[in-house]
Amino acid sequence: MTDAFLRIENLTKNFGSFTALRDISLSVLEGEFVCFLGPSGCGKTTLLRAIAGLDIQTQGRVEQAGIDISVLPPSERDFGIVFQSYALFPNLTVEKNVAYGLESRRAARTEVTGRVNELLSLVDLADQGKKYPSQLSGGQQQRVALARALATSPGLLLLDEPLSALDAKVRTHLRQEIKQLQRRLAVTTIMVTHDQEEALTMADRIVVMNHGIIEQIGSPEDIYASPASEFVAQFIGTMNFINVVVASANQGTHQGGVLKFSQDNVSQGESARLAIRPEDVEILDKNNDENSDKVLGKVVSAEYLGAFLRVTIAPEDWESNLLADISTDIAAQFVIEAGGDVGFRLPPEKILAYQENK
Amino acid sequence: MAATEMQVREKASPLKAKSSSDDKLMRLFILVIGAYLVVALAMPLYAMLSKSVLNSDGGFVGLSNYFAYFKTPALVYSIKNSLFVGLVTTVITVSIAFVLAYGFTRSRMPGKPIFKTIAMIPILVPSLLPGIALIYLFGRQGIINWALFGHEIYGPIGIIISEVFFTLPHALIIIITALSIADARLYEAATALRASSTRIFFTVTLPGVRYGLISAGFVVFTLAVTDFGAPKVIGGDFNVLATDIYKQVIGQQNFEMGAVVSVVLLIPAALAFFVDRLVQKKQVALLSSRAVALEPKPSRRFDNGMLAYALVVSFFILGILGMCQFAALFKFFPYNLTLGLSNYQFDLMDGGGWDSYFNSIEMASYTAVFGTLIVFYGAYLVEKGKGLGVIRGAFQFLAMLPMAVPGLVLGLAYIFFFNMPSNPLNVLYHTMAILVISTITHFYTVSHLTATTALKQMDAQFESVAASLKQPFYRTFFRVTVPVCTPAILDISIYLFVNAMTTVSAVVFLYSPHTTLASVAVLNMDDAGDIAPAAAMGMMIFYTAAGVKILHYFLSRGIEAKTQAWRRSIEN
Numbered sequence: 001m002t003d004a005f006l007r008i009e010n011l012t013k014n015f016g017s018f019t020a021l022r023d024i025s026l027s028v029l030e031g032e033f034v035c036f037l038g039p040s041g042c043g044k045t046t047l048l049r050a051i052a053g054l055d056i057q058t059q060g061r062v063e064q065a066g067i068d069i070s071v072l073p074p075s076e077r078d079f080g081i082v083f084q085s086y087a088l089f090p091n092l093t094v095e096k097n098v099a100y101g102l103e104s105r106r107a108a109r110t111e112v113t114g115r116v117n118e119l120l121s122l123v124d125l126a127d128q129g130k131k132y133p134s135q136l137s138g139g140q141q142q143r144v145a146l147a148r149a150l151a152t153s154p155g156l157l158l159l160d161e162p163l164s165a166l167d168a169k170v171r172t173h174l175r176q177e178i179k180q181l182q183r184r185l186a187v188t189t190i191m192v193t194h195d196q197e198e199a200l201t202m203a204d205r206i207v208v209m210n211h212g213i214i215e216q217i218g219s220p221e222d223i224y225a226s227p228a229s230e231f232v233a234q235f236i237g238t239m240n241f242i243n244v245v246v247a248s249a250n251q252g253t254h255q256g257g258v259l260k261f262s263q264d265n266v267s268q269g270e271s272a273r274l275a276i277r278p279e280d281v282e283i284l285d286k287n288n289d290e291n292s293d294k295v296l297g298k299v300v301s302a303e304y305l306g307a308f309l310r311v312t313i314a315p316e317d318w319e320s321n322l323l324a325d326i327s328t329d330i331a332a333q334f335v336i337e338a339g340g341d342v343g344f345r346l347p348p349e350k351i352l353a354y355q356e357n358k
Numbered sequence: 359m360a361a362t363e364m365q366v367r368e369k370a371s372p373l374k375a376k377s378s379s380d381d382k383l384m385r386l387f388i389l390v391i392g393a394y395l396v397v398a399l400a401m402p403l404y405a406m407l408s409k410s411v412l413n414s415d416g417g418f419v420g421l422s423n424y425f426a427y428f429k430t431p432a433l434v435y436s437i438k439n440s441l442f443v444g445l446v447t448t449v450i451t452v453s454i455a456f457v458l459a460y461g462f463t464r465s466r467m468p469g470k471p472i473f474k475t476i477a478m479i480p481i482l483v484p485s486l487l488p489g490i491a492l493i494y495l496f497g498r499q500g501i502i503n504w505a506l507f508g509h510e511i512y513g514p515i516g517i518i519i520s521e522v523f524f525t526l527p528h529a530l531i532i533i534i535t536a537l538s539i540a541d542a543r544l545y546e547a548a549t550a551l552r553a554s555s556t557r558i559f560f561t562v563t564l565p566g567v568r569y570g571l572i573s574a575g576f577v578v579f580t581l582a583v584t585d586f587g588a589p590k591v592i593g594g595d596f597n598v599l600a601t602d603i604y605k606q607v608i609g610q611q612n613f614e615m616g617a618v619v620s621v622v623l624l625i626p627a628a629l630a631f632f633v634d635r636l637v638q639k640k641q642v643a644l645l646s647s648r649a650v651a652l653e654p655k656p657s658r659r660f661d662n663g664m665l666a667y668a669l670v671v672s673f674f675i676l677g678i679l680g681m682c683q684f685a686a687l688f689k690f691f692p693y694n695l696t697l698g699l700s701n702y703q704f705d706l707m708d709g710g711g712w713d714s715y716f717n718s719i720e721m722a723s724y725t726a727v728f729g730t731l732i733v734f735y736g737a738y739l740v741e742k743g744k745g746l747g748v749i750r751g752a753f754q755f756l757a758m759l760p761m762a763v764p765g766l767v768l769g770l771a772y773i774f775f776f777n778m779p780s781n782p783l784n785v786l787y788h789t790m791a792i793l794v795i796s797t798i799t800h801f802y803t804v805s806h807l808t809a810t811t812a813l814k815q816m817d818a819q820f821e822s823v824a825a826s827l828k829q830p831f832y833r834t835f836f837r838v839t840v841p842v843c844t845p846a847i848l849d850i851s852i853y854l855f856v857n858a859m860t861t862v863s864a865v866v867f868l869y870s871p872h873t874t875l876a877s878v879a880v881l882n883m884d885d886a887g888d889i890a891p892a893a894a895m896g897m898m899i900f901y902t903a904a905g906v907k908i909l910h911y912f913l914s915r916g917i918e919a920k921t922q923a924w925r926r927s928i929e930n
Contacts, residue, residue: 014372054822056375073378074825081826087819090924091841101827132924152827 003066005030005188006051006156011060013046013212020046021057022212031186033179035199038209039235044192045160047209051190052158053077065155079156080149084165086141088133094120094144095129101152119147122181139170146178150185157182159191163198175202196236200224208232230354233275240281240322242274243356250348256318260293261351271356278310280350281324283334286343293345297322301338313342377745380831385746388739391732392749395756397783398799402771403763409774410617427618433602437622440583440598443514444626447521447582448575454522455529455574456567458671461664463537466656473668479675481527482903484860484877487896488520489591490889491681494691501692512594520588523678525581526671529574536570537563542652569637576634580627584764586863591884599623600863603766607867613774620767631762679900686894701890709882710874715898718876721793722858726851729798729805733854734847737809738839742821742831761803765863772796773867788870796864801857805850812846813839844917852910856903 004027013021021043028034036044049055051062053074062070069077088097095116102112120126123143133141142162149157162178163171179202182189193199199206200220208215208223208231216228227233234241244252244259246268252259259274266272284294297315309331313322324344326336336342377385413419427433458477462470480488496503496511509515540563548558586600593601599619607616689696705711736757740750760768776787786792816839824834840847862877869878876899883892918925 052822052826053375054825056373058372060373071373071376073376073381074822075378075380075828076376077826079826081823083817083819083823085817085819087817087823089820089838091838091921100824101829134924148823149826154826 004028005065007063009061011050011057011062013050014058020212024060024214026207026214026217028188028190030188033182033189033191033202033204035203035206036190036192036209037196037199037206038194040194042209043212044209048158048160048190048192052079052081078154079158080152080154081158082145082149082160082162084161086145088141088144090133093129094125094131094133094136097133097144098147098151100148115151119151123147138166139174142166142174150187155188157187157189159189161192161194164195178202208235227352230273233352233354238278238323239275240278243319244272244274246270246272254319256295256315259346259351260348261353262348263351263353266353266355273354273356275352275354276346276350278323278325280347281322282345282347283324283326283330284343284345285334286341291345294343295345296341296343299336299338299340299342302336309336311336313344381744384739384743384831387735388743388746388749388753391736391739392753394732395753398795399756399759402768402775405775405778406617406620406767406771409614410621412614414614423614423618427615432597433619436597436599436602439596443517443521443598444579444583446518447525448579450518451522451525451529451578452571452575454671455526455533456571457667459530459533459537461668462534464654465661465664466654467661467665467668473672476672476675477530478527479679480523482856482860482907483900484862484880484896485520485524485585485587486591486862486880486884487682488523488678489516489588490884490893490896491678492516492519492592493889494681494685499692510594512592513596516592517589517596520592521582521585523675524585524588525578528581529578532574532577533567533570536567540566540652545652572637573634576630580630584623584627584766586766590881600764600766603770604866607770616770617774620770623764624767627764628762682893683897685890686897691890701894704879704891704895707883707888707891708886709879714874714879715876715895717873718859718899719902721790721797721875722855724790724794725797725858726855728794729854730847730851732798733802733805733850734809737806737813738835741810741813757806758803760799760801765800765861768796768800769864769867788873790873792868793865793873793875796868797858797861798854800861800864801854805853808846808850808853812843816842845914848910848914852906855906859899859903
């Protein structure tokens, strides 16, 4: 494996007595697209600002391209940044905005113009150069900000919630565009977002954060399929949780009965939380007794969502309801309607187990 | 072992960011401007405070000056007089201003722009001017003195009328702002619930503007209590704190007692200021809600009533102004009604002649240019600078302080500080520079707030982006900050110019025979009995200030047109 391009070691940030980041360590590879994902207040933006040198960390080390940049001011680091507000200079045209970082580098005028044109066509705004930011749409402004950040060919691109000020349709479109651009330029990129869909679709690796710590680092598939903690499990995607007491290895009891699971990461005799995705719930024939782990319940509601049916089930004697996503063709084999009975099972190999946090 | 020890020590002290050359430069600049405020404000005030506990030989006497003060009934009586004038003026001005503002914001009366402009006129004249007009109108030979039914205009009546004239625009601006942030949806809801218009007024309108009214009240009170021009001209034997300071210092050369009275005057002004700051914070909270603008509906009776009211108020303002202009143009009003310019032969009178007029223009220009530079740059450094948190906090405090310091008090403080033989800065004494410095300082707060507001409206990330693009901060300052803030910068310079033209209070202690000022000339000519020339000079100040205002209007319009393409984004 190649050496990390950006290395963060034991980074801590305090605001007075409040700890915003606690002992964060992580590495980013060259050309990688990494997302910091988490709810607001989890410290993701604080971490980004520490990497940029805008708000320096209280403790810890930041290393970029083998150089210790821990205490350097932003102007002595090598990065481009796009903020949620874009921070485009309102009194300068699009061209001038993009050229802002180029002009004073004593580059020849024609060279600057060439580079600006190149960048503007890169973000598909070649004909908008003479306009002022206020004359552009939100999505266009966002791309100008991106072009400006990339103009000086920085080693690191930082994106601070770059899409959250846009409406849903533009956002989806820009997601792909940014991702493609990033791939083409192979620029190491860190994006902060609270939108899991954004992170799952764009990132090579996701850093899930909560309360100032890293909960999990992994590829989108890893994060979705095997969430390392209960927090990640409930933050990413939809998840059913069932509180149980671990009676014996791979068996949890709750008031609705016994549930088998194959993970063995929880200790016997303690309470645990079992988790399963709605799409992993298996619907069974309610009259067929072949399956020993069949559970019976009532259908509370069934929403038709195109490719699948989202069914809310109230299993007999359970504490809480269960969500099940059933593909439309499987659903067609059963009669699933609100108020009706239904049978299902939770495949043990699909169940995730988490020790209850005390 | 050593390594662990090192680690422990490292853990104990947080990392310190390495300062960029930008950071260092900005820190240097903030120290320079901070030093200006220390020298021009903090040290003179300290000199004044310490003077109040010294005897005339410079020996420390504790509070005995204060005891002497409170044992002199004539002086203590002034406290009561000042409070009386302040309270009555506050009630009258706020009432008049509220109704007028209500008409401007809630009626469809015609001619709003003209009436608004007329209502702003008092800002453009020295506070001495209404007093002079009142002498002509209601004085012993006044043309309509029967209207007072035998009461004397010299005294509280004259002072209060003058103060109402002088403070009206200040109250009006605040109350109009408060009324214009009203939320139309509240009125729609109240109407839908079938509340009567009286009930709507008391349950929706008044609560909505209560902070504005309180704020206006404090501003008016402070202005009326600390004003020196009106009581000087028309106060007669009715002594107030402001005239006491002047008399103690100029009349009796009793500087220590002047300092004591100053401290006494500082208390209500400072108190009003701090209460106002608290109230303003709440007002901001009201403002931030998402309101739908209220469109007044036409109502013939109400609109006509408001029009009549605006006409009366305008008549009062224009009457005062017109009286002065008439008196200035007639040879000896009301006895010799030959038209002529004899009252404009200022060189034949006390007060410095035409030179004082040109000195005033010079002084106002310097104040506008240097004041705007210092204030705007200072506000920029406080807003955008990094590090030096304590110093930036102290800077912010010093910038807010002049609002709480009456002009006379500041002027006296300057005498104490800049006239000290041991102070190397005493070379400034009796120069144009000290007039400019005192005026900039006197009007620092409002200018600073204007600049700060404009800077706060800018995206906070501009500087971060510029740093990531490795651009020095001054490049962003000149290419982005200044162009975006140009309207505010113009506002500040005009505000400083107009106030420098009209102010009397601080500079009255600081002018020299070579640096007489127009506003002080009004005072001195009036003092010498040359009332008509005083009126003439007062009107010269008005025309100059008004001319500059008009210039400003067209300049802003031009800039607006030129920058229209990009300014849209800032507005929405």
